[in-house]
Amino acid sequence: MAYKWDFGLVLSYANFWLKGLGVTLAYSVGTVLGGLIIGVVLGMLLLSRRKWVTLPIHFYVELFRCTPLLVQIVWFYYALPIVLSVELPAWLAAGLGLTLYMGAFATEIFRGGIISIDKGQWQASRALGMTNGEMMRHIILPQAIKRMVPPFVNQSIIQLKNTSLLYVVAVPDLMYTGSIVVSDTFRPLEVYTSVAAMYFAILYPLTLWAKRMEAKVDQ
Amino acid sequence: MTNNDVMVRVEGLRKSYGTVEAVRGVSLDVHRGQVVVVIGPSGCGKSTFLRCVNLLETPSAGTLQVGDRTIDFNAAHTMPRGRDLARFRARIGMVFQQFDLFPHMTALGNVMSGPMIVKKMREQEAEAIARNLLAKVGLTDFTARFPRELSGGQQQRVAIARAMAMEPELMLFDEVTSALDPELVGEVLDVMKELALEGTTMIVVTHEMAFARDVADHVVVMDAGQVVEQGPATEVLLQPKNARTVSFLARFHSTIGDRKS
Ligand SMILES: Nc1ncnc2c1ncn2[C@@H]1O[C@H](COP(=O)(O)OP(=O)(O)OP(=O)(O)O)[C@@H](O)[C@H]1O
Ligand SMILES: [Mg+2]
Numbered sequence: 001m002a003y004k005w006d007f008g009l010v011l012s013y014a015n016f017w018l019k020g021l022g023v024t025l026a027y028s029v030g031t032v033l034g035g036l037i038i039g040v041v042l043g044m045l046l047l048s049r050r051k052w053v054t055l056p057i058h059f060y061v062e063l064f065r066c067t068p069l070l071v072q073i074v075w076f077y078y079a080l081p082i083v084l085s086v087e088l089p090a091w092l093a094a095g096l097g098l099t100l101y102m103g104a105f106a107t108e109i110f111r112g113g114i115i116s117i118d119k120g121q122w123q124a125s126r127a128l129g130m131t132n133g134e135m136m137r138h139i140i141l142p143q144a145i146k147r148m149v150p151p152f153v154n155q156s157i158i159q160l161k162n163t164s165l166l167y168v169v170a171v172p173d174l175m176y177t178g179s180i181v182v183s184d185t186f187r188p189l190e191v192y193t194s195v196a197a198m199y200f201a202i203l204y205p206l207t208l209w210a211k212r213m214e215a216k217v218d219q
Numbered sequence: 220m221t222n223n224d225v226m227v228r229v230e231g232l233r234k235s236y237g238t239v240e241a242v243r244g245v246s247l248d249v250h251r252g253q254v255v256v257v258i259g260p261s262g263c264g265k266s267t268f269l270r271c272v273n274l275l276e277t278p279s280a281g282t283l284q285v286g287d288r289t290i291d292f293n294a295a296h297t298m299p300r301g302r303d304l305a306r307f308r309a310r311i312g313m314v315f316q317q318f319d320l321f322p323h324m325t326a327l328g329n330v331m332s333g334p335m336i337v338k339k340m341r342e343q344e345a346e347a348i349a350r351n352l353l354a355k356v357g358l359t360d361f362t363a364r365f366p367r368e369l370s371g372g373q374q375q376r377v378a379i380a381r382a383m384a385m386e387p388e389l390m391l392f393d394e395v396t397s398a399l400d401p402e403l404v405g406e407v408l409d410v411m412k413e414l415a416l417e418g419t420t421m422i423v424v425t426h427e428m429a430f431a432r433d434v435a436d437h438v439v440v441m442d443a444g445q446v447v448e449q450g451p452a453t454e455v456l457l458q459p460k461n462a463r464t465v466s467f468l469a470r471f472h473s474t475i476g477d478r479k480s
Contacts, residue, residue, distance in 0.1 A: 118319075120315060120317050120318075120319035121319060121321065123275055123315065123319065124313075124315065124319035124320075124321070124378075126275060126305075126308060127273060127275060127308055127311070127312070127313040127315075127382070128308070128309065128332065128333040128336075128337055128381070128382070128385060129305045129306065129307075129308045129309025129310075129333065129337045129385065130305060130336055130337055131301065131302055131305045132301075134305075134336050134337065138332070138336050139321055139332075142323050143322065143323055
């Protein structure tokens with residue numbers, strides 16, 4: 001009993017798909033940028049020797065790294081409004097969760113990049129009479145950023161895939177759009193195959209680019 | 220000599236890492252233009268002592284005077300911080316065993332880094348100083364090379380030029396030839412000899428006994444965090460009085476006895 005594939009119906013929802021794609025990309029870019037800002041600020045603060053600064057940051061990072069993102073999104077959607085006793089729209093609650101999740105990884109990436117710089121670089125800078133700010137700006141960060149870029153790009157790629165979890169709180173991303181088209185057309189095979197193809201079309205070139213860049217940093 | 224001539228005065232300096240006391244009460248005077256060589260067995264606290272002098276380490280006790288600045292570590296915090304600490308270090312040059320050049324800058328960029336980043340000097344002015352110093356250490360043709368494109372000896376000469384570009388009142392050298400292939404040691408020691416002849420005040424930690432014999436005004440022998448003997452180079456190296464100096468020097472006797480040509 002051969003299945004008769006029919007993509008015609010699926011493609012007739014082009015406008016729908018474009019909107020879903022737009023939502024997925026917007027969430028990816030938005031939460032990656034938000035995460036980057038969190039990562040730079042918290043990663044820098046993690047260099048402090050004061051425990052009362054670093055301890056809460058470590059707690060945040062581990063909390064978000066050691067719980068499933070799906071649980072986080074659902075928690076932000078259902079529980080956070082109760083905790084704060086404010087009504088949070090789904091798109092905001094989910095976006096907040098995704099941003100904090102990315103931020104936790106970005107913090108680790110930023111801190112890791114900085115502490116990977118040889119201690120000789122720090123002592124040579126200090127011996128020349130540089131202040132901490134001058135050392136960071138001119139010696140440490142220029143070397144560290146090169147090492148941070150590949151893991152950050154990889155995490156961003158994962159983040160783009162993760163946005164598909166928005167589906168559970170009814171944010172109309174690519175995945176959620178798929179489920180709507182299915183309920184309209186009763187063509188799950190064609191629809192979800194198309195969804196997968198679209199993710200792949202975006203992510204595969206990005207992955208190749210990340211690999212090339214990694215090789216460049218290595219040499 | 221008058222007190223004015225004292226460039227560095229260290230009194231009762233101590234440094235502990237947790238329960239390990241690496242430096243246990245070192246006192247030492249270094250006069251302007253003097254070359255002091257510090258020798259002693261591995262782990263006796265030579266590096267720690269040197270790093271205390273430019274405050275890369277914070278001493279636990281004692282006093283430290285460099286130029287006109289005196290810091291008392293016994294008293295409640297006179298340890299400089301932030302910009303003040305950076306200024307203190309800017310007057311002291313230091314060269315390390317592993318060179319520690321900045322890999323993202325050329326040889327020229329490395330030598331210009333202190334004047335430009337710390338002193339905010341104009342680029343042209345800093346470049347002139349840097350080119351001069353690189354010529355002086357014999358690297359005129361290597362200014363555009365990155366550290367990874369230079370031999371160990373060349374890298375170390377760039378590191379010396381980088382420290383000198385700050386026009387320091389005092390230079391510290393921590394086993395700067397220990398990481399070099401034997402055939403490259405000479406070119407670095409020659410540069411150091413030249414600096415000594417020009418009257419640079421230097422504290423040099425080294426295992427190069429021939430260098431100590433030929434260049435040092437004063438030799439300090441450390442053991443287990445303390446100074447066990449010090450005095451004029453010839454006296455300490457050729458007629459040591461302390462038993463620990465004798466046993467330490469026994470390993471080098473062929474080098475020291477080896478008269479220079
Ligand atoms: N950052 C540190 N933390 C803990 N202990 C340290 C530290 N630095 C040095 N020490 C200890 O202090 C002692 C003196 O070390 P130091 O490096 O000053 O010796 P050294 O005379 O320079 O030896 P070497 O000739 O091997 O370079 C050693 O016992 C060492 O293990
Ligand atoms: Mg040492």
